[in-house]
Amino acid sequence: MNNEELEKQYSPSKWTHRCSPDEVVKQHVMIVAEESEKAKSEIECQIDRIYGDTERQKLDIFGADTLPGDAPIFLYIHGGYWHMMGREISSYMVRPICKAGAVVVVIGYDLAPKVSISEIVNQCKKALSFVLNLASHRGSSGVYIGGHSAGGHLAAMMLSVDWMSESMQSNSMIKGALLVSGIYDLQPLVNTSVNDPLKMTQETAWENSPLKHLDKIKKTSSHRHIIVAVGQHDSPEFRRQSQEFQQKLKDGGLSSQYVDVADTDHFNVIENLQNEDYELTKELIKMMKLIINDVVDDMAKTSCS
Numbered sequence: 001m002n003n004e005e006l007e008k009q010y011s012p013s014k015w016t017h018r019c020s021p022d023e024v025v026k027q028h029v030m031i032v033a034e035e036s037e038k039a040k041s042e043i044e045c046q047i048d049r050i051y052g053d054t055e056r057q058k059l060d061i062f063g064a065d066t067l068p069g070d071a072p073i074f075l076y077i078h079g080g081y082w083h084m085m086g087r088e089i090s091s092y093m094v095r096p097i098c099k100a101g102a103v104v105v106v107i108g109y110d111l112a113p114k115v116s117i118s119e120i121v122n123q124c125k126k127a128l129s130f131v132l133n134l135a136s137h138r139g140s141s142g143v144y145i146g147g148h149s150a151g152g153h154l155a156a157m158m159l160s161v162d163w164m165s166e167s168m169q170s171n172s173m174i175k176g177a178l179l180v181s182g183i184y185d186l187q188p189l190v191n192t193s194v195n196d197p198l199k200m201t202q203e204t205a206w207e208n209s210p211l212k213h214l215d216k217i218k219k220t221s222s223h224r225h226i227i228v229a230v231g232q233h234d235s236p237e238f239r240r241q242s243q244e245f246q247q248k249l250k251d252g253g254l255s256s257q258y259v260d261v262a263d264t265d266h267f268n269v270i271e272n273l274q275n276e277d278y279e280l281t282k283e284l285i286k287m288m289k290l291i292i293n294d295v296v297d298d299m300a301k302t303s304c305s
């Protein structure tokens, strides 16, 4: 594929069937920001918990004081090609997921060009380590990791971490993942404008590709379930990345599932998680072994620090 074609394949907004590229990104930001505000005003939460020493190394925890200790924890990593978006506008799935009985943790991380992709991966590890501690203190039934686009890439990288050698924590606590429209081989991005703030070489792109770490993922994730989802109107390259990654997980003997979400593009494939009757919301709830509409009565906000 020539550079011009790659540029288009890795420009998600150009493939929407709904409106112009500019419009779909603008609309996405508006929708996720609005829904995240609603979550913060309605659901009991701890905002701006610090997990690292820069401004963006903070996370927001929803439902921890309301839900029982054994509730599963869903950790969400936002997308935005590692240089945009933020956790402040990424809690749009909180209302349905908390209502179904899971604690939700939305993490932030520093963005390129301030930091490299390897540093972003490290920060996600630190955030996940924080959440693994929280899970073991609470007696949680398990931690599930979700991410969209660049966040799907970061979530997949987290599956390759051996938490025992990394931080003396248990690999078994992480029980599943929801990877939505992710990128699992970063090498095709090197000659696109996506790489302008990242400045990856072919080597650092491969080093940070989940595909490179398949053997590690196979070792750490034999007990996990991994959902790989993609939008029907994602670009052929995005669809190929998801399809091939899931095939490799399956060939490696892992429990995984490919979900091709009809009538969605790169943006509403994830923003629809704000709806409890959306296909991926139901799949996520099912994975966490919760029953849809098993609404916890007292989710009303009691504190928000």
Ligand SMILES: N[C@@H](CC(=O)c1ccccc1NC=O)C(=O)O
Pocket (backbone or CB within 6 Å): 010, 011, 012, 013, 014, 025, 028, 079, 080, 081, 082, 085, 148, 149, 150, 151
């Ligand atoms: N400039 C990009 C924007 C984009 O890719 C994006 C925007 C919001 C959330 C996730 C995104 N993509 C991957 O992380 C585009 O052309 O669509």
